[in-house]
Amino acid sequence: MNIVARITKAQMISFMGAGLFIGMMSVGYYYNLTFVQLGIIDFGERILGLSRERVAVDMALLAMLTSLTAVGFGWLINRLGWGTRLILRLRIAFLVIAVQTLLTFTLHQIQSEWVFMFWLVLCSLALGVGVPVTFSLTVDLVPRRWRGEAAALITSLAYLAANLVPASWQVEDLAAPLYWAMPIGLVGLGSLAFIRWPFWGQLSIQHQHSDYARNRYAPSKESGTGSRRLPGLLVLMFVVFFVDSLGFLRMLETPRLMLGAWQSPLLGVRAVIGIVHVLGAIVAGVLYDVLDVRKLFYWIFGIFSLVHLMYTFSLRIESATTPLSMPVLYALAVSIYTVVNFALWADISTPATVGLNTALGVAFSGWTATFISTALAVWWEVNGVPLERHINIVDSIAMLAFVLLILLAARPNRRLTE
Amino acid sequence: MRTLKRIFLVGFTFLLAFFLSACEQNGIYSGKLILGGELVIEGQHSEAADIAIGDGLLSIEEGATLQGDVYQFGGEVDINGELVGNISLFNGSLTIGPQAVVRGDVLLGGGDFELSPAATLIGQVLESGSDLPAEQSRTFFSEQSVGMRLVQYAILVLAAAAGVKYFTRPVERVVNALKSYPAPSLAMGILVIVVGLSLLIQMIFTVLLIPFSIFGMFVMFAAGVLGWIAVSLIVGGLLAARLKIGLPKPFLAAGGVLTLIVVLIILDRFLLGAGLLFLAISIAGIGAVSLTRFGLRNFETENQMD
Numbered sequence: 262m263n264i265v266a267r268i269t270k271a272q273m274i275s276f277m278g279a280g281l282f283i284g285m286m287s288v289g290y291y292y293n294l295t296f297v298q299l300g301i302i303d304f305g306e307r308i309l310g311l312s313r314e315r316v317a318v319d320m321a322l323l324a325m326l327t328s329l330t331a332v333g334f335g336w337l338i339n340r341l342g343w344g345t346r347l348i349l350r351l352r353i354a355f356l357v358i359a360v361q362t363l364l365t366f367t368l369h370q371i372q373s374e375w376v377f378m379f380w381l382v383l384c385s386l387a388l389g390v391g392v393p394v395t396f397s398l399t400v401d402l403v404p405r406r407w408r409g410e411a412a413a414l415i416t417s418l419a420y421l422a423a424n425l426v427p428a429s430w431q432v433e434d435l436a437a438p439l440y441w442a443m444p445i446g447l448v449g450l451g452s453l454a455f456i457r458w459p460f461w462g463q464l465s466i467q468h469q470h471s472d473y474a475r476n477r478y479a480p481s482k483e484s485g486t487g488s489r490r491l492p493g494l495l496v497l498m499f500v501v502f503f504v505d506s507l508g509f510l511r512m513l514e515t516p517r518l519m520l521g522a523w524q525s526p527l528l529g530v531r532a533v534i535g536i537v538h539v540l541g542a543i544v545a546g547v548l549y550d551v552l553d554v555r556k557l558f559y560w561i562f563g564i565f566s567l568v569h570l571m572y573t574f575s576l577r578i579e580s581a582t583t584p585l586s587m588p589v590l591y592a593l594a595v596s597i598y599t600v601v602n603f604a605l606w607a608d609i610s611t612p613a614t615v616g617l618n619t620a621l622g623v624a625f626s627g628w629t630a631t632f633i634s635t636a637l638a639v640w641w642e643v644n645g646v647p648l649e650r651h652i653n654i655v656d657s658i659a660m661l662a663f664v665l666l667i668l669l670a671a672r673p674n675r676r677l678t679e
Numbered sequence: 680m681r682t683l684k685r686i687f688l689v690g691f692t693f694l695l696a697f698f699l700s701a702c703e704q705n706g707i708y709s710g711k712l713i714l715g716g717e718l719v720i721e722g723q724h725s726e727a728a729d730i731a732i733g734d735g736l737l738s739i740e741e742g743a744t745l746q747g748d749v750y751q752f753g754g755e756v757d758i759n760g761e762l763v764g765n766i767s768l769f770n771g772s773l774t775i776g777p778q779a780v781v782r783g784d785v786l787l788g789g790g791d792f793e794l795s796p797a798a799t800l801i802g803q804v805l806e807s808g809s810d811l812p813a814e815q816s817r818t819f820f821s822e823q824s825v826g827m828r829l830v831q832y833a834i835l836v837l838a839a840a841a842g843v844k845y846f847t848r849p850v851e852r853v854v855n856a857l858k859s860y861p862a863p864s865l866a867m868g869i870l871v872i873v874v875g876l877s878l879l880i881q882m883i884f885t886v887l888l889i890p891f892s893i894f895g896m897f898v899m900f901a902a903g904v905l906g907w908i909a910v911s912l913i914v915g916g917l918l919a920a921r922l923k924i925g926l927p928k929p930f931l932a933a934g935g936v937l938t939l940i941v942v943l944i945i946l947d948r949f950l951l952g953a954g955l956l957f958l959a960i961s962i963a964g965i966g967a968v969s970l971t972r973f974g975l976r977n978f979e980t981e982n983q984m985d
Binding site: 477520521522525530540543544545547548550551552553556560563564567570571574583584585586589590593 | 715716717735860862863865866867869870873874877878881884885980981982
């Protein structure tokens with residue numbers, strides 16, 4: 262009986278740890294999706310009155326600074342061995358969220374571009390520190406066999422909320438739910454991080470167990486070594502973010518494409534997109550556990566190729582409205598790559614390497630791709646590249662990536678595993 | 680059935696409009712097709728185009744003008760402005776508001792029609808007799824003679840038995856995938872169907888790729904059949920184990936098909952969910968067939984840690 266009780270208690274603590282991770286990351290990703298990527302743009306353009314190009318440049322600089330900060334801090338985590346110190350990283354996460362909460366509450370006070378730039382710098386630094394710190398918690402709190410499901414839950418919750426909760430994409434509506442969610446989260450995380458609860462004993466040492474900290478893609482290697490697949494996966498994820506960001510940035514400025522989809526005034530339409538995000542995340546989470554991640558990249562690039570082709574076709578025939586099938590497919594691709602992004606970097610790491618790997622994978626690939634795609638999108642728009650051509654190019658990049666992946670897989674006597 | 684009918688009619692209308700858009704008889708033909716979302720003609724805006732609406736919303740607001748005919752196969756049409764043309768209502772909801780001015784006829788074939796007494800109609804409201812065939816009953820199995828039904832079932836049973844007999848190894852691989860990895864089979868099936876159907880439909884729009892689309896549909900159908908044969912074998916095997924009967928696999932598959940048919944009939948007639956069960960089995964079957972590459976290889980997890 263005592264043995265059964267102890268096993269059950271240990272499992273409950275594991276569930277709690279995974280739940281903490283899922284809760285934190287869901288709110289954090291929602292914050293990034295809505296407030297950071299949409300709210301700041303709206304604030305700069307509508308409230309401060311800056312030009313679209315100016316705001317785009319500012320956002321690109323935010324992306325680059327975030328990326329550099331993340332890589333630097335990720336290196337520091339590895340260098341100082343913080344990948345094995347759960348409580349320390351939780352406390353750093355607390356500080357990051359405290360800074361982000363303060364920034365969220367003070368944004369509406371800004372009245373000049375220089376203060377806005379300073380605010381963006383602080384936001385970048387907080388994001389840059391936050392990414393490796395929070396993503397590295399995967400090896401402590403989420404056992405390997407649950408990572409697909411955990412990533413699916415995070416993706417589902419964040420995207421469902423992002424589609425259903427904000428009444429509009431104006432910064433006031435995007436920030437409204439954060440005004441209560443972030444302080445509550447801060448208090449909760451603070452009480453967990455600074456009070457020595459009994460369950461921290463188990464959670465602090467979970468990273469020593471092979472269920473948590475073995476590199477899925479190099480299981481025979483001991484801690485402290487990386488995976489030969491990391492560079493290739495970084496490139497793939499960079500291209501995914503680049504394709505998504507480059508296409509979506511231009512679609513954002515086209516009401517015909519947005520009003521019938523993500524910015525639809527009809528709750529039903531946004532609910533459909535949100536539900537597809539959930540379904541796509543569940544599908545990706547289930548398949549992530551049984552398939553090599555390369556197969557999921559086939560689907561990501563394949564779906565992106567198809568959906569951008571559909572958008573190009575719709576633009577060419579000057580369709581009055583765009584069918585819901587297009588944003589639905591787009592949401593499916595986004596959910597799949599988001600699940601991969603949440604699960605992959607911990608699976609290719611050990612506690613000794615997780616800091617830098619997650620920084621490179623999440624921040625460097627993602628934010629650098631955003632930086633370059635934003636700059637490119639602005640340059641194309643200034644130089645009069647039409648929307649159809651823009652989407653056509655994005656489609657070509659996605660198609661090229663898909664074909665190259667297929668060709669690489671078809672090479673004789675070569676395997677993409679270690 | 681209603682959805683399929685709507686898709687067919689909208690697709691046919693689109694193809695027709697696409698063809699007509701290439702015509703140059705007395706100028707350029709301009710048409711718009713609404714398959715979802717909203718088209719709102721507002722303010723002092725004047726639009727000149729024929730419009731076919733399959734779903735979504737067409738709204739002509741007060742002060743705005745549409746010059747052209749409207750063909751409504753579904754969705755909602757709200758008119759509070761001016762329409763210079765005819766409206767043909769086949770299905771959906773048509774509302775002509777108090778500020779509306781319609782300079783044409785309203786042909787009613789089906790759907791819901793509401794005409795405000797204060798509206799100005801310079802034309803007639805005609806019962807065109809152009810309504811669509813009466814909607815099929817909402818049962819999963821359409822009304823057919825018993826004899827025809829039995830013939831269909833016999834064909835299904837023979838097909839399952841033949842499939843297991845002549846494609847034993849592929850069917851076994853699909854069965855193993857379904858049994859060992861039911862959730863991944865379902866997940867893969869959802870991906871294949873959603874993305875695959877979108878791709879095949881997109882191919883149709885290109886016209887040139889129609890043969891490939893037809894081939895793709897055939898492949899998807901074949902995957903569905905193989906998946907169903909595998910599920911039938913599983914069901915037949917479970918039944919035989921429960922009844923402690925030893926039978927050759929073709930007979931197990933035949934028994935499995937019959938069992939599934941009976942279950943679907945019962946669900947359809949007395950309960951709900953026949954369509955859902957059919958869909959779930961089809962999705963899982965197609966997913967398992969995809970994972971095993973049409974039964975050409977065993978599916979094993981690629982997770983090195985498992």
